[in-house]
Amino acid sequence: MLKDINIAKVISAKRNEKGITQDQLAEYIGVTKASVSKWETDKSYPDITLLPQLSSFFNISIDELIGYSPQMTKETIKKTYHHLASEFSHKTFNEVLIECRKLIKKYYACFPLLLQIAKLFVNHYMLAKDKEKQEALLQETIDLCRRIKKECDDIWITKQANSFETICHIILNQPLEAIELLDETLKPPISDHFLLSKAYQMTGNSEKAKEVIQVGLYHHLRGILGPAQSYLLLIADKPSKFEQALDRFLQITKVFEVEKLDPNITCLLYLAAAQGYSIQNNQEKALEMLEKYVCICTTSLLPYELKGDSFFDRIDNWLKDYDIEAPRDEKTIRKSILQSVVENPAFISLHNERKYKQIIEKLNRDFIKE
Structure with missing residues (x-):
């Protein structure tokens, strides 16, 4: 009773x-x-x-109430995420938001699901009609992330929640709050991948040790190139330093054939290069980089997936279990790519250039209308 x-x-x-x-x-x-x-x-x-x-x-246990603790399996959470991401292309923003909030209430203690919904909000907040609603949703995401960090015992989940909260603060132009959240991560410990690989070696499992090291190398490769776009824009006002950095980043992508491993990172690198050259009023190189950006977007980016190759030949099993990577459904990605070229203020000076107009025509004709 x-x-x-x-x-x-x-x-x-x-x-x-x-x-x-x-x-x-x-x-x-x-x-x-x-x-x-x-x-x-x-x-x-x-x-x-x-x-x-x-x-x-x-967030109480079975013994503390009546034995009801709503949870979702990892597979169901993935399917739910992709379903909701797709709904943003087929329903109004508010309709999908209502659906998300119902799930939050129903599964308020299922922290892996709440984390994915926070990720969903971060990746789709810009679809809200006005700035006020966008900011409100970002604040709602911050509150959700804080609940996860406060209530969840899984360290990995709380770290990811901390990252999403940081992203929200950055978007909301709250850098001090973001710095406060990340301050402790400025002094990282010795690579966990190295330690785990060493442990496998000690057990005699050299094959698993190699796999762990490859995963670590893969992480570090993406870790170098991931922030590259932001760094290029920060030094765009110093042409010689900009050229040096861009050359090094492009060499890394060439040596490791990054376009095959993760075309999205390569795309963003070329987009940042185009923006940087445009800031420098170097229209010729800006258009060259923009053309390469569009080329990869239209030929290699979709369907988006991370891959191994002949060098990273032991990471396929790990990639299969990797957390949801595609941030949005394909229709939204295509629109976002067009917006990154058409609505980017850095490219205003290119609008009258013939090559720029050809790039826009190609995107509209061969990419958006597919």
């Missing part, structure tokens, strides 16, 4: 622990304050349909 488990005391205690009022709990659950008051004074019980939502909100 519900009375036997003292649900009144549990609700009252957990609400006080969280420091929320009966009004706030009532608003979240969708009932009146009087209903919450009756629950806590043992005059009535919550409708059975509300118990899962209460359990999720308080």
Whole structure:
């Protein structure tokens, strides 16, 4: 019986622990304050349909309420993410947002799902109609990430939540908040991949040791080229330094054949190079880089997936288990690529150039309308 488990005391205690009022709990659950008051004074019980939502909100165990702890499997979470990402192309932004919020309420203690929804919000907030709604969704994402970090025991999940919260602060032009979140990561420990590989070697499993090292090298390769676009834009006002950095980055992509491994990183490198040259009023090179950017986008980028090759020949199994990588569905990606060329303020000076117009025509004709 519900009375036997003292649900009144549990609700009252957990609400006080969280420091929320009966009004706030009532608003979240969708009932009146009087209903919450009756629950806590043992005059009535919550409708059975509300118990899962209460359990999720308080993040309590089976023993602490009635044994209901909503969770999703990893595979279901992946399918849910891709479904919602696709919905942004077929439904209105608000419709998808309502669906996401329903899932959050239903699975408020399923932190892997909440993390993916935070990721979904970060990747699609720009679809909101105005800046105010965009900022509100980013703040909602920050709150979601903070809940994950506070309540979740999985260190990897909390680290990712910290990263998404940082991204939100950066987008919201809150650099001090972002710096505060990342301060501890400025002094990283010895590579975990090296330590894990060493451990496998000690057990005599040299094949697994090689795989771990390859995964580490792959991470480091992407770690070097990932920030490359931001660095190029930071030094665009110093042409000689810009040329040196771009040359080194391009050599790395050539030596490791990065276009085959991760075409997205190569695309972003060429886009940043085009922006940098445009800032320097070097229209010829800007158009050259922009043309290479569009070429890779239209021939190699989609369908987006990370791959190994003859050098990285031991990472395929790891890639299969790698977290969701495609940030958006293909339709949204195609539109985003067009916007990165057409609406980029760095390319305003190129709008009257014949080659620039040809690039836009090619994107509209061969890429957007596919």
